[in-house]
Amino acid sequence: MSHKGDNEGKKSSHHTELYASCIPGTCLPIVYHPDYNITFMGLEKLHPFDAGKWGKVIHFLKEEQFITDGNIVEACEATEEDLLVVHSKRYLNRLKWSLVVATITEIPPLMFLPNFLVQRKVLRPLRTQTGGTIMVGGGFHHCSSDRGGGFCAYADITLAIKFLFERVEGISRATIIDLDAHQGNGHERDFLDDKRVFIMDMYNRYIYPGDGYAKRAIKRKVELDWGTEDSEYLQKVELHSEGALNEVRPDIIVYNAGTDILDGDPLGGLSISPQGIVKRDEIVFRAARRRGIPILMVTSGGYQKKTARIIADSILNLHQQGLIGAEVLEGEGSSSLVTNMMCSSGSVGSKFTAV
Numbered sequence: 001m002s003h004k005g006d007n008e009g010k011k012s013s014h015h016t017e018l019y020a021s022c023i024p025g026t027c028l029p030i031v032y033h034p035d036y037n038i039t040f041m042g043l044e045k046l047h048p049f050d051a052g053k054w055g056k057v058i059h060f061l062k063e064e065q066f067i068t069d070g071n072i073v074e075a076c077e078a079t080e081e082d083l084l085v086v087h088s089k090r091y092l093n094r095l096k097w098s099l100v101v102a103t104i105t106e107i108p109p110l111m112f113l114p115n116f117l118v119q120r121k122v123l124r125p126l127r128t129q130t131g132g133t134i135m136v137g138g139g140f141h142h143c144s145s146d147r148g149g150g151f152c153a154y155a156d157i158t159l160a161i162k163f164l165f166e167r168v169e170g171i172s173r174a175t176i177i178d179l180d181a182h183q184g185n186g187h188e189r190d191f192l193d194d195k196r197v198f199i200m201d202m203y204n205r206y207i208y209p210g211d212g213y214a215k216r217a218i219k220r221k222v223e224l225d226w227g228t229e230d231s232e233y234l235q236k237v238e239l240h241s242e243g244a245l246n247e248v249r250p251d252i253i254v255y256n257a258g259t260d261i262l263d264g265d266p267l268g269g270l271s272i273s274p275q276g277i278v279k280r281d282e283i284v285f286r287a288a289r290r291r292g293i294p295i296l297m298v299t300s301g302g303y304q305k306k307t308a309r310i311i312a313d314s315i316l317n318l319h320q321q322g323l324i325g326a327e328v329l330e331g332e333g334s335s336s337l338v339t340n341m342m343c344s345s346g347s348v349g350s351k352f353t354a355v
Contacts, residue, residue, distance in 0.1 A: 013166050014085075017076050018134045026071055029324060030315075031135050032058055033075040035128040038121070053308040054299070060312035066319065075132030077124065078154070082134065085166075086158045086190070095123060130156040133298060134163050157187040157254060160296070161197060164252060172196060175250035177241060177284060178203070180258025180300045181268030185211035192217040200244040202236065204228075204269045220244045226269050230276035233261070237280050241287045253288050253295040257281055259302030259310055267303050274310045281314045285323040 037052040061067045083092060094100045098118045102110035110118055133156035157176065164171045176191075178184040178201045188211070191197040198219050205223035215221065222240050224233070245253075259277055260268035272280070281297070288295040299311050318324045 014081050016079070016082050016163075018078065018082060018131050018163070027073050028067060028071050029073075030067065031073045031075050031132045033128050033132060035077070035125050036075070036132070038125045053302065053311070056308035057299070057311045057315075060309055061315060064312070064316055066316060073135065075128055075135060077128045078131040078134060078156075078159070082131070083127075083154060083159070085162055086155050126154055130154040130159065133157070134160045155186055155190060157184070157256070158190040161187075161191075161252075161254065165196065171251040173248065173250045174198070174252045174254060175200065175244060175248065176254045176256065177244065178256040179237065179261070179280065179284070180256050181260040181265065181270055182207060182258070182301060183209055183211060183214070184256060185209045185214035188214035188217035198244065198248045198250060200240060202240065207267065207269055220247070224270060227271045229271045230273055230279075233270070233272055234276060234279055234283065238283050238287075241284050245287055245291060245293070249291065250293060253284075253293055255284055255288075255295055255297040256300045257284075257297050257314075258300035259304075259307040260300075262302065262304060262307060262310065265303050268301070274306070274313070277310050278314045278317050282317060282321060282323070285318055285321075289323055 032054060034055065036054040039052060058067065058072075080092060096115055096119075098113055098115045099111040101115075101118050101122060102108055105122060110122065161174045161176075164174065173196050175198045176184070176187060178187075178199065181204050183203045184199070184201050188199060188201070191199065192214070199217055200220040200222070201218045202222035203224065204226065206226060220240055220243060222236055224236075257280075258268075259265075261270045261272040261280075262268065262277060263271040263273060285295060285297075302311075315324070
């Protein structure tokens, strides 16, 4: 498959509200909307993923006086026209059946509810998260263009990258660094034959989804064993992040920062400490910063209540280290670094398996 150069071949694109041309310079590079949080008669508790964690992260960051409602970017819901950039009309029509959504989200009682309620209470939040992702990054890594799964109904990683390729001059190569505990088979299937996208994926080899076909898209594959701990894990993160970025210099990095690697996670099967997760994110951001490459981060999977606090602590650490914040965007030699951690949910749940 051949591809155009950096500034050639940009398509005439449909109108979208997702690319704001005038976000105030006072805003932090954090995208969020209260509609991200899924609450519906307690049904969301039937899946181990914490569907309200984003609101908790924002609450913690407000407590630390790091953000206010006025200095974060508000996400917009992705429209059907936005979603059709990647998804087929047939796939989107399938989401009008409650049984299909119940299967994707792994919440069986949804099949008995009228679809207008499922659309309003489940899919609208996911579309808003997807809109936030397109505005900045990626996340639902089990969804590809023609099928959902693992609580991922929309292929927001694929959408985000394709929007960038189509609409932003100078962006023609992307690297996905997927450090969720689960293989990112959705974006891998979508970019299987696309030489513009370099994929590094580091995951527990023994858990969902075990998609051998999708693994063919991974350019740097790091398969971990049960119970991998901080020392080995962080060494591999640094070695392979640096290696991936040395092998191909991208115009943008999409970082899928799952917290399901945390020790005790019921689905991830790894044994990384909270401090290890904070350090992992710092390693990836430093690698991007040294090269002056923009990085877009999503929070992805994580199936323990304490992950929201860890995500907030990581964001605060990145700010304290001078790796994110308005001053970073304005600093000499770092104008190309745009970090977004909250963007959409990232890949969220899973097959009682995960994202």
